[in-house]
Amino acid sequence: MLVTTATGTAHRYERESVEFARTFAFLDAVYAIALTLLVVNIDPPEASAWRNLSTLLASGLGWQLLGFGISFAVIAVFWRTNHRIVAGFSAITPSTITANLVAIAFVVLIPFSTQGVSDVELADEPLTVTVYALNISAAVLAQAAVFFVARHDGVLRDPLPRRADTVKFIDTLTTPIVFLASIPVAYLVGTDWARYTWALLIVIGPLSGRWAARRIARIRASAASHPAGRDVD
Structure with missing residues (x-):
């Protein structure tokens, strides 16, 4: 189950090993914690705000719930993507573990960057959009790196031709x-329009x-x- 180097240092844990299961149980737990931490950005409204729905939403709760919903969906997509990538692993290596740790480092920052975009008092600050867009973009690229590190280490059970990997990466981009494009929009047009650009993913994502x-x-x-040209392609 465990392959070692001549010096006795572990460098590959097979899929059936306890170490493989422990590693990805830990990663799943981190994604779950990141989802849970999003609720910290929702401030309990004052008692007077509970008189009716309009006053409740006007208290800033509506904006916070919107930020919560967007980031919850984003982190859930990250978790599902990680699950899909890991499902294709035959084993795990120190490099793939490190790549996953880098990816989740950006994911656990999402509750922090969500605070800026979900605070009604900061709604017009372009920096909040910038931080959130950079956070999401870095998390996407770091998660894509997990796949390429796994391919480099030879732990993919059914590797595609390299051209196919390139196509998948283009789709990932x-x-x-879209998120990086929202940064200049935030400064030149306004933060509301910058957030509207994120909705383009609803159309662009499926098409891509x-x-x-x-x-x-x-x-x-x-x-x-x-077959002879598989690796070349």
Whole structure:
């Protein structure tokens, strides 16, 4: 179950090992904690705000719930992506562990950056959009790096042709591109418009995903018909 180097240092834990299970149980727990910490950004309204729904939302609770909902969905997507990546691992190595730790470091920062974009008093500050956009973009790129580190270490159970990996990475870039594009929008047009740009992912995401799926299917079909050229493609 455990492969070691000549010096006795562990460098690969197979999927069936206890160490593999412990590592990803820890990672799952961190994602769960990050989701839970989002609720800290919701301040309990004053008693007078509970008279009716309009006064309750006007107290700032509505803005905070919106920020909570957006970040909850974002972290949930990160967790699902991590789950999908890990499902393709045959083993784990120190490098893949380190890459995952870097990725979750950015994920656990999301509750902090959410505080800025969900505070009604900071709604017009471009810096809040900047910090949030940079946080999400860094988390996306760090999580993408997990896959490429795993490929480099040879722990993917069914590696795709390299061209297919490139297509998947291009698809992944749609999220940081949209979030990073919102930064100049925040400074030039306004923070509300910057946040509206995030909604573009509702359209761009599925379109990019379908394009990537078609491209990868063609690449896999080509690799299957020309097995000798699989690694080259």
